[in-house]
Amino acid sequence: MILSLRNERLAALIGGAVATIVLAMFAWNFGLTQNHRIFDFEANTIRESIFERIQVSDAVAKSLQALFHSSLSVDSDQFLIVAGELIRRYPYILSVTYCPRIRDRDRLAFEAEQELWGIVGFRIFEYAADHKVPARARPFYFPIIYREPLLAKDTMALGYDLLSFEALTPTITRAIADGVAIPSPFVTLAETPGYQVVIAVYEGKHVPATSAERLKSVNGLLCLTLSPEAFLTNTEVSPDITIRLDSLSVTTGHEDETVLMRKPALVGKLRQLFSVNFITKESLRISAQHFRLMIGKRLDVYHLELWLVALAILVGLTGTWGVLVILRSRASLRQELQIRQIAERHLQETNAELDLVNAQLEQRVQERTMEIARQKYILDTFMNTVPDRIYFKDRAGRITSANRAYAQYVGCSAPAEGIGKTDFDFFPKETARRKFEQEQAIIQSGQPVVGYEEESMTEDGQLTWALVTKMPLRDENGEIIGIFGISRDITPLKQTQRALEEHTLELAAAYQQVAARTAELQALNEELNNFAHIVSHDLKAPLRNVTQLITWLIADYAAVFDADGKELANLLLNRIKRMNDLISGVLEYSRAGRMGDKLEEIDLSLLLPDVVDSLAPPPHIHITVPNALPTIVGDRTRLTQIFQNLIGNAMKFMDKPQGEIAVGCVDAGDVWRFSVTDNGPGIAPQYQEKIFQIFQTLQMSEQQESTGVGLSIVKKIVEWYGGKIWVESIVGEGSAFVWTFPKAV
Structure with a gap:
């Protein structure tokens, strides 16, 4: 009996010890499993919160890009309304900035325009040694002009060129070339530290298809400044959770920047001995940026319920040392009670998880509804504007x-x-x-x-x-x-097009009439030239015969003629000579219309001295010719006629004892302006147009041997080359004949 009792006690002791170990291991594994599930749920909640906020930031950047693409222009009021609503709805968006692209040739006009809009002293600048300096010259700039919220300290940032911010230059380059939102390292922009999301705005209503087109048509930049610490706003996080969010390099895959770091409070060494660490790592990709999220939790397993389980088992084993059946019954009942408690607790936790998931779903539905309403507002605004x-x-x-x-x-x-x-x-x-x-x-x-x-x-x-x-x-x-x-x-365009077509038909008809009339005039002009040549040739032959006969008469009967007879004979010869000069003048006038066959480069510095020498000016007349005269393209004979006639007329009609004649030349842009000035008798205003008509002279033929053809020939030659000629004169003081000659004939 004693032996049996001892065996039962030993069996009870052994069974109790074994049961205690089994229960302890079960409780340990069950506790770890439950805490790991809790950790997984918390980690998933944190991951979704951070992922959702980064994804929303990317969506917000694209929505702003679409807003700029959907309108011909976005003024400051529209920008402030949209940006203010975004900052109010998403507390982790600290600020929204817009920077248009300004070409270097438009820089001064853009700065002046901003001053007109009320930004006093607006300039495109950059920082050198912590103070503002004008931005260095480059093909284009991205100055800040819109910023929300615009605090007092932020107004100093208006005009700041983002291209001068070296920390953002790679991000800006990628954002323009890729056409998507690109995040930057953690930087401070306009005294606001944060994580920048940069997206480019392009000309037109869509993002161009290729990088080359995007680089060519970029119209501006949008920057969203994010606060990583605010990513967990409205998210319940246990105080012993460790969170670390790193941005990864695109090329190496290593950490570029730690975006978010959260550590729990330190615990005592005793509790560290009875603790276990849970860690999860996950890679995220938003647009073109990769992130690595690490979440960890230190779990203290110094839990009272585990010790109570072990103590209860030990007490039960000690109390049931003598009564194996009672010990086993009580242990069985306690085990069933513990299992029921665990099941109830598990059910409560499951219900709590379901409630949390429902709340999150409701929140997401509400946010999606608001987003749809906002998009509808944007679409309605576009449709109505x-x-x-x-x-x-x-x-x-x-x-x-x-x-x-x-x-x-x-x-x-x-x-x-x-x-x-x-x-x-x-x-x-x-x-x-x-x-x-x-x-x-x-x-x-x-x-x-x-x-x-x-x-x-x-x-x-x-x-x-x-x-x-x-x-x-x-x-x-x-x-x-x-x-x-x-x-x-396009009604105004079509009306204009029809009017142009009608005018084109009218112009075509008029052109045909002008062409026909021009052909008629050319034919008549050719007939007149031929007629003038024939008439002058046929008239000169009899004049030469008459001149020869009179010359013989004077020579053979010189002794018979008295003084009056000789004077009459000489007068007759002069009249015949004048008639011959008139015929020659008519011939020269007709020839003046046939020019351009022998165009060449003529150095007037060489031509003018030959003209002056051929005129043989008398001693009382001084002719001044400039040393530096241009080289022009024309017919040498016609240009010689211009200078011979004008200088010769000035010599012929000089009435001063000391005559002064000066040749001048001035560069007048597309033409040369020549002049021949004298101190002769001058020409009255009423005759200044008449003298250019053929056979028109101001003195009687008995006083001066003038045919009245020279100035008309000059006028015809000058106008043939596309120039103009006129006279400027004061009676008694002299005259200046001025004419223009085009540089390109």
């Missing part, structure tokens, strides 16, 4: 949506008035039928109509034109449910 007429129709041709420009076009006070109506309600029947048939063809074939010039007649009889593009409208399954169209009013 774009000048083009935009409309949507169903398969029956009924209007389902339209913008304000289309409503005004069809005569509605608001877009809602046209909903459910068709073109037959707004246009003449024939015009509406043509539009309906075209749209039905698009619905049936699925082929769009692009750049179609549509001619329409309004209700009041006005003819209008529009440049129309119509596309099939498909649902999420690809089925055509209607059409949408965009039309631009």
Whole structure:
């Protein structure tokens, strides 16, 4: 009996010890499992929170990019409204900055424009030794002009060129070339430290397809300054959680920058002995940037319930040393109770997890609803501000949506008035039928109509034109449910085009008339030249015979003629000579119209001395010729005639005992301006135009031997070369004959 009791006690002791060890191991593993699940849930919550905020930052940058692409221009009010709403909704966005691209040739005009808009002393600058200096010259700049929030300290940053910020230069280069949002290392921009997200804005409504096109058409930069510490706002995080977020280098994959670091408070050495560490690592990729997120937790396993389990088992084993059945029963009941408690606690934790997941889902639904509302607001703003007429129709041709420009076009006070109506309600029947048939063809074939010039007649009889593009409208399954169209009013352009066509026809007719008249005049001119040559040749022959006869008469009968007879004979010879000079002048005048056959470069510095020597000026007349005269292209004989006639006239009509004649030349841009000035008798104003007409002289022929042809020849030669000639004179003081000669003949 004693032996049996001892065996039972020993069995109970051994069984109790074994049970204690088994229960302790079970409790240990169960506790670790539960805490690991809790850690996984917390880590997943933190990861989703950080990932969501980084992803939202990327989406916000793209939305801002789309806003700039959707409008011809975004003024400061629009920017401040949108940026302020983003900062209010997302507390981890500290600021939003916009920097347009300014070319170097537009720099001064841009600075002056900003001063006109109220930014006193605005200049594009950079920092050198912690103070502002004008930005170094480069092909283009990215100065800060919009910033939200704009605090007092931030106004000093207006005009700061981002290209001078070396820490941001690689990020800016990648953002422009890739066309997506690119994050930068942790930097301080405009005294606001944070993590910059840079995205480029381009000309047009879309991001260009290639890097070369993106580099060529970049229009500005948008910068979002993020606060990594605010990534965990409204996220419950245990105090013993360690969080580290690193940005990774694209080339090496190593850490570039630690974006977020959070460490728990230190614990005592005793608790460190009974502790275990949980660590999770995960790589994230947002747009073109890679991140590594590490989350760790130190779990203290010095838990009272584990010690109570062990103590209860030991006490139970000691108390049931004598009664194996009672000990085993009580141990069995206690084990069942513990299992039930564990199951209830597990059920409570599961319910709590479900409640948290439901709350997160509701929050996400609410945020998505707000995002959809914001996008709808942006779309409505675009639809109502774009000048083009935009409309949507169903398969029956009924209007389902339209913008304000289309409503005004069809005569509605608001877009809602046209909903459910068709073109037959707004246009003449024939015009509406043509539009309906075209749209039905698009619905049936699925082929769009692009750049179609549509001619329409309004209700009041006005003819209008529009440049129309119509596309099939498909649902999420690809089925055509209607059409949408965009039309631009080109009525003024078409009216101008028609007017130009009419004027072109009129000009063509006029040109033909001028060409015909020119041909007639050329033929008549050629006939006149031939006539002048023939007449002068036929008239000179009899004059030469008469001159010879008179000369013989004077020689043979010189002894018979008295003084009066000799004077009459000489007068007759002078009249014949004058008649011969007139005929020669007519011939020269006709020849002056036939020039340009022998164009050459003529150095006037060499030509003028020969002309002066050929005129043989008398001793009382002094002729001044400049040393430096230009080289021009022309006919040497005609240019000699110009200077011979003008200088010769000045000598011929000189009435002063000491005559002064000066030749001048001035560079007047596209032409040379020549002049021949004298101190002769001068010419009265009423004769200054008359003297250039053929056979017109100011003195009687008996006083001066002048045919009145020289100045008309000069005028004809000058005008043939495309120049002008005129006289400037004061009676009694002298005259200046001035003419222009083009540099390029």
